[in-house]
Amino acid sequence: MQTGVHRMSAEGSTRAVITALGANLGIATTKFVAFLLTGSSSMLAESIHSVADSSNQALLLIGGKRARRDATEEHPFGYGRERYIYAFIVAIVLFSLGGLFALYEAWHKIRDPHGITAWHWVPIVVLLVAIVLESVALRTAVRESNRSRGRASWVQFVRRSKSPELPVILLEDAGALIGLVFALAGVGLTLITGNGVWDGLGTAAIGVLLTAIAIVLAAEVKSLLIGESASAEQVRLIREAIVASRDVPAVIHMRTMHLGPEELLVAAKVAVDLRDDAREVAQAINDAEERIRRAVPIARLIYLEPDVLRTEE
Secondary structure (H helix, E strand, C coil), X not given: CHHHHHHHHHXXXXXXXHHHHHHHHHHHHHHHHHHHHHCCHHHHHHHHHHHHHHHHHHHHHHHHHHHCCCCCCCCCCCCCCHHHHHHHHHHHHHHHHHHHHHHHHHHHHHHCCCCCCCCCHHHHHHHHHHHHHHHHHHHHHHHHHHHHHCCCCHHXXXXXXXXXXXXXXXXXXXXXXXXXXXXXXXXHHHHHHCCCXXXXXXXXXXXXXXXXXXXXXXXXXXXXXXXXXXXXXXXHHHHHHHCCCCCCCCEEEEEEEEEECCEEEEEEEEECCCCCCHHXXXXXXXXXXXXXXXXXXXXXXXXXXXXXXXXXX
């Protein structure tokens, strides 16, 4: 059952990424046309933001494909962590191409403010259409995330998810929607007052928002790159599976680590009966490994070391 859940989660991640990619490519084109017609810095910042988001979603798709490669002699644990590497690159792209560019453009516009003198209605229409499209993309990401989020809050889901794609898409789509509101406010106030400073301030708000999202993403993905353990529930299930037979009375100590979103390494020292011979110990270890795989299907690599349980342990 859990294997099916993880397969659905991976398919949902891909579906959310593709939906966001399609939306952002269309939005980026219309925003850039609006910038060329109006000269609005908010529109330029939003254009670059959508380009950054599109490239990020392409990176996530590439990372997901490369992570599915089979293990090799040089990489015996496989390539599952490649998804984390590409997600980290996404954070860098969002920070540099999105956040820093928007802040630079805002500084330039505030220093030399000028109003929108032509095609006044274009940026408003483009932004309203973009808000609708981004809402659809965000709705898809939320729906797919709810299938694996369980009872966790959204903050907990972003922090604890071992699959980087959905948290990245959620934060990007939410940031894009908020950024569009900032751009709409900046452009709207510029059209009302004729003062281009409002356009620059809207651009600055977009830059700060994207920079903050990029920092959060980088921090969370860095933790995955270093290597995170299984969840508390998974650890409990693994321990219970090991000691489910009298042949293995106790777990002396255990370590777990994610080699990828759907691949878990389990290493443990377990107690065995002193009266058992080598064949009985080997059978007890094999049975324990089989119980672990049934309890937690993503436990792909399992190393159990038999030992004698001492009083202090």
